[in-house]
Amino acid sequence: MTxxxxxxxxxxxxxAAAVLSLCLALFPIPTFASxxxxxxxxxxxxxxxxxxxxxxxxxxxGHYKGNLHTHTTKSDGRMSAAQVIDSYKAxxxxxxxxxxxxxxxxxxxxxxxxxxxxxxxxxxxxxxxxGNELSYHNHxxxxxxxxxxxxxxxxxxxLEAIGAAGGLAIFFHPGRxxxxxxxxxxxxxxxxxxxxxxxxxxxxxxxxxxxxELWDYLLKALMPHRPVWGFSxxxxxxxxxxxxxFNSFLLEDLSKEELKAAMIEGRFYFSHQPGSSxxxxxxxxxxxxxxxxxxxxxxxxxYWISMGEEIHRGGTLFYQDTxxxxxxxxxxxxxxxxRTYINPFGFTTPPSELLLPAALLQEGAAAExxxxxxxxxxxxxxxxxxxxxxxxxxxxASAALFFLFIPASALICxxxxxxxxxx
Ligand SMILES: [Zn+2]
Numbered sequence: 001m002t003x004x005x006x007x008x009x010x011x012x013x014x015x016a017a018a019v020l021s022l023c024l025a026l027f028p029i030p031t032f033a034s035x036x037x038x039x040x041x042x043x044x045x046x047x048x049x050x051x052x053x054x055x056x057x058x059x060x061x062g063h064y065k066g067n068l069h070t071h072t073t074k075s076d077g078r079m080s081a082a083q084v085i086d087s088y089k090a091x092x093x094x095x096x097x098x099x100x101x102x103x104x105x106x107x108x109x110x111x112x113x114x115x116x117x118x119x120x121x122x123x124x125x126x127x128x129x130x131g132n133e134l135s136y137h138n139h140x141x142x143x144x145x146x147x148x149x150x151x152x153x154x155x156x157x158x159l160e161a162i163g164a165a166g167g168l169a170i171f172f173h174p175g176r177x178x179x180x181x182x183x184x185x186x187x188x189x190x191x192x193x194x195x196x197x198x199x200x201x202x203x204x205x206x207x208x209x210x211x212x213e214l215w216d217y218l219l220k221a222l223m224p225h226r227p228v229w230g231f232s233x234x235x236x237x238x239x240x241x242x243x244x245x246f247n248s249f250l251l252e253d254l255s256k257e258e259l260k261a262a263m264i265e266g267r268f269y270f271s272h273q274p275g276s277s278x279x280x281x282x283x284x285x286x287x288x289x290x291x292x293x294x295x296x297x298x299x300x301x302x303y304w305i306s307m308g309e310e311i312h313r314g315g316t317l318f319y320q321d322t323x324x325x326x327x328x329x330x331x332x333x334x335x336x337x338x339r340t341y342i343n344p345f346g347f348t349t350p351p352s353e354l355l356l357p358a359a360l361l362q363e364g365a366a367a368e369x370x371x372x373x374x375x376x377x378x379x380x381x382x383x384x385x386x387x388x389x390x391x392x393x394x395x396x397a398s399a400a401l402f403f404l405f406i407p408a409s410a411l412i413c414x415x416x417x418x419x420x421x422x423x
Contacts, residue, residue, distance in 0.1 A: 046320050050224045050346030051287050052266030056250050058284045064249045066095030066259075068131065069141060069172060069200065069233030074111045075100035075133075077237045081117035084236070089124050091243050094254055097131035099141055102148040110148045127254050134158050139172040141200070141233075144260060155189060163195040168263055170198040170231055175208025183217035190218065190226055197263050201341075202232035202245045202272045216308035223328035224346025229263070230330075232270035232341070246271055248282070266343035279338030291318045292329070292345060299335040306330075319347065 071077030072084050079087070081098060088096050098111040110132045114121050121128040132148045134140040137155050145167030147158065162169045171186065178185055189196055199218065201211045218228045232245040249268040251258040262268050273279035280299035285292065293316040294302055304312040307326040311317075319325050330344040 045350060046325060047348045048287055048289070048292075048319070048345060049348050050227060050344075052227070052229070052343045052345070053250070053285045053287075055265075056267060056285070061250045061252065062254070063281070064094045064127075064251050064254060064259075065092055066097075066127075066129075066247050066249055067093060067234050067236065067245070068095075068097045068099070068129065068143065068170070068231060068247065069133070069203070069235045070096060070098045070131075071100055071133075071235075071237045072098055072111050074098075075104040079239060081111050081114070082119055085114060085117070085119045085124070085126075087239065087242050089126060093246070094125065095127045095129065095247075095249060095259060097129035097141075097143060099131040099133040100148075101133050101135040102150070103135045110146055112146070125254075127256065127259060129256070129259065133172060138174065138177050141170045141172050143168045143170075143263075144256065156192070159189060159193040159196055163193060167195060168260065169193070169196045170200055170229075171196070172200050172233075173203040173208055173211070173235065174199060174214055175203075175211045178214070180210050180213035180217055183214055183221065186214070186218060187221050190222060190228055198229035198231050198266075200233055200235075201230040202270065204233075204235040204241055205244050205274060206272060207235075213308070216305065219328045219330070219344055220307050220326070223344060224348060227266055227344060227346065229266040229268075229343050230270060230341055232272055244272065244274055246273070269340055269342045271338055271340040273338035275337065277337035278335075280333040280335040280340040282333065282340060282342065285342060287345065290320050291316050292331075293317075294331055294333060294342065296333045296335075296340070298337055299333045299340075301334045303332045303334065304329050305332065325349070 072081040132142045136152045145165035247270040271279035281297045284295040306329045311324040328344040331342045333340040
């Protein structure tokens with residue numbers, strides 16, 4: 001009698017435990033997962049930190065065509081200053097710098113002012129930029145100051161002098177002196193001389209195509225903190241060399257101050273136009289937190305280059321999602337009449353995921369996985385690793401086993417005690 005009661009009780013407890021376990025495994029149970037927590041405040045996505053066109057109002061800003069490398073009979077050019085000025089005026093140029101060599105001619109003075117050669121820039125509707133080509137070493141374009149009377153000096157000394165005079169400088173035709181691999185020769189000058197604003201990457205048509213490679217090496221090393229703007233100049237000595245290379249400055253008005261500011265900010269684009277049909281003209285460049293879009297005329301394709309490699313084709317670059325994007329991107333707009341280049345945009349990219357402990361990343365990936373696109377989001381937000389209550393199915397299975405284990409072991413103990421008592 002007692003024994004059959006005990007047997008029924010045992011069966012009841014076992015059945016109840018089994019049903020409870022089944023319920024736990026099948027039906028939802030409330031979980032108290034902690035909210036996602038941000039492990040680190042370090043920026044987790046690509047951030048656009050340098051946009052040379054940020055302040056351009058594309059509906060109102062003027063595009064002023066300029067050449068910043070020109071010679072006359074005052075050094076080794078074949079045309080007089082007046083003929084040179086008239087020729088550029090006739091082609092629609094509004095900005096011109098005559099940059100005769102400082103080591104040639106009877107008097108080593110800049111071809112300046114234009115009035116000395118019978119031309120008044122104001123009457124012509126042009127901006128005359130005082131210029132000079134410092135030619136005792138790697139040639140330097142010097143602007144907005146008179147540096148021609150200087151004694152021979154090193155590159156560093158000349159850059160110091162240009163800076164002290166409130167001028168600006170760019171390196172002319174670097175390919176004449178160095179291969180792109182010698183970029184380490186150039187980089188320190190950019191780091192030490194803030195008035196050195198750029199590099200001529202097109203010279204007299206395209207005499208040194210590898211100068212764009214040098215540009216990429218320098219951008220790779222210096223961006224986004226120290227931009228190097230690209231320039232395209234005729235380096236004109238003969239009439240046949242006029243108009244193949246030009247810079248289009250985006251200015252509020254045609255003034256020395258505005259041009260200086262645009263040269264410092266990179267607020268211009270530049271073209272190589274070998275024939276008579278027009279090179280692409282930029283109409284608009286827009287950038288936000290996701291993309292950069294270029295709208296142009298006379299063009300067939302837009303190429304985007306980062307770290308010396310082509311990373312995308314098309315008018316819009318979604319930089320958050322483009323593999324290969326590094327600390328800068330520059331675009332080449334190609335058309336039947338030539339090529340137009342925009343100045344580089346600068347980015348900071350998130351630090352490598354390997355900086356985080358691998359276990360933490362795995363935990364983050366597991367927490368993201370049930371969401372479906374967790375894997376792709378993890379790529380963009382590597383540092384926002386989620387910490388939650390763990391995997392729900394595993395959690396429920398272990399709870400079920402636990403509830404089955406307690407009554408089963410209680411039952412075994414009870415039967416063992418009864419057996420000892422009866423014995
Ligand atoms: Zn020259």
